[in-house]
Amino acid sequence: MEIQSRIIRNLPVFKIGDSLKEVIKFFKNTTYSHVAVTDEDKFMGLLSENDLETFEGSKKIEDYRYNLESFFVNTETSWLDVLEAFARNEANLVPVMDKDQNLIGYYNLADVVSVFIDTPFFTEPGGVLVLSKGIKDYSFSEIAQIVESNNSKLLGGFVTEMKNDVVEVTIKIGASEINDIMQTFRRYNYTILFGNTDDQFMENLKQRSDYLDKYLNV
Numbered sequence: 001m002e003i004q005s006r007i008i009r010n011l012p013v014f015k016i017g018d019s020l021k022e023v024i025k026f027f028k029n030t031t032y033s034h035v036a037v038t039d040e041d042k043f044m045g046l047l048s049e050n051d052l053e054t055f056e057g058s059k060k061i062e063d064y065r066y067n068l069e070s071f072f073v074n075t076e077t078s079w080l081d082v083l084e085a086f087a088r089n090e091a092n093l094v095p096v097m098d099k100d101q102n103l104i105g106y107y108n109l110a111d112v113v114s115v116f117i118d119t120p121f122f123t124e125p126g127g128v129l130v131l132s133k134g135i136k137d138y139s140f141s142e143i144a145q146i147v148e149s150n151n152s153k154l155l156g157g158f159v160t161e162m163k164n165d166v167v168e169v170t171i172k173i174g175a176s177e178i179n180d181i182m183q184t185f186r187r188y189n190y191t192i193l194f195g196n197t198d199d200q201f202m203e204n205l206k207q208r209s210d211y212l213d214k215y216l217n218v
Contacts (some may be wrong), residue, residue, distance in 0.1 A: 003079045003115050007096050009105040013038055014047075014061055021057040023047055032093045036103060037061055037068060043103045045070045046095065072097050073107065082112055120172075121156035127178040128170065130160070130194035131185060135167045138190070146188060147173055150181045168193065 011032075014023055016039040026035055027049045034046040045068030047061070055064065072095040073085050085094050092109040116122075131143070140157065147154045157171035173181060182192050 003082065003107070003112055004075055006107060006111040006115065007075075007105040008108055008111075011035075011093075011106055013103060015039065016044055016060075016062045016065070018061050019057065020055045020059050020061060020064065023061065024052065024055050024057055027052050033091045034069065034089075034093050036095045036106070038103060041102070043072065043095065043097065043101070044068055071095075072103075075099065075104070079112060079115060082107055083116065086112070119156070122172075124155055124172070124174060126155055126172055126174045127181075127195065128172055129178065129182065129185070129192060131169045131171065132166055132191045132193055133169075133189065135162060135165050138167055138169065140169075142188065143169065143171060146184050147171070147181060150175075150184055152178075152181060 012022075012026060013036045014026075016037055023035065026032075033049050036046050037044045044065075047064065047067060048069055051064070051067050054067075069089070071085060071089045071091070073082050074097050076099070077085075082094065086092065086107075086109045094107045094109075095103055096105050096107055098104050131138075143157065144154045153174035155172040155174050157169055159167055160170045161168035175181065178195060182195055185192060
């Protein structure tokens with residue numbers, strides 16, 4: 001998926017010798033989390049909006065050199081790795097380098113997310129399932145096999161959480177009726193955390209529970 005056309009080239013890049021007054025003005029007039037700093041056109045790092053309260057307008061950026069954070073992506077970086085850079089650094093603005101390591105602009109989180117939202121994972125009709133299983137026991141090949149064995153297509157999937165040796169996976173399935181798929185996942189010892197259509201398995205279970213309650217209360 002191509003995202004290079006989303007590179008922003010009209011946002012400022014400050015020089016290490018610039019006054020912090022302009023940096024303070026930049027952060028106060030925008031909602032961006034970071035801004036890049038260079039020294040003789042060499043990328044030095046980024047100042048963070050989180051440090052805004054410590055900045056003194058009478059000083060220069062070089063007086064806060066120790067505050068600079070160091071992260072960036074390249075023009076060849078895939079959109080998924082770009083999203084990871086945003087998440088890992090809690091940023092909504094990430095600098096972009098060309099193949100010669102020259103700073104050429106920024107990616108804005110909103111722009112990259114909008115590209116992601118335009119993918120078939122979001123645009124194609126189908127059902128969404130959130131599954132969980134032991135980290136050592138799950139595999140995407142098995143997930144795809146389960147979906148396709150039920151005459152459906154896997155439109156996409158990604159790991160949304162890993163915690164306490166359990167992995168959580170969100171998948172999009174090209175089918176509006178996914179009850180059979182959900183039951184197959186259960187046979188393979190996956191736990192269904194969420195399904196965006198009525199789950200017949202749970203409905204049947206509820207009906208049997210209601211019947212048992214009535215029987216015990218006779």
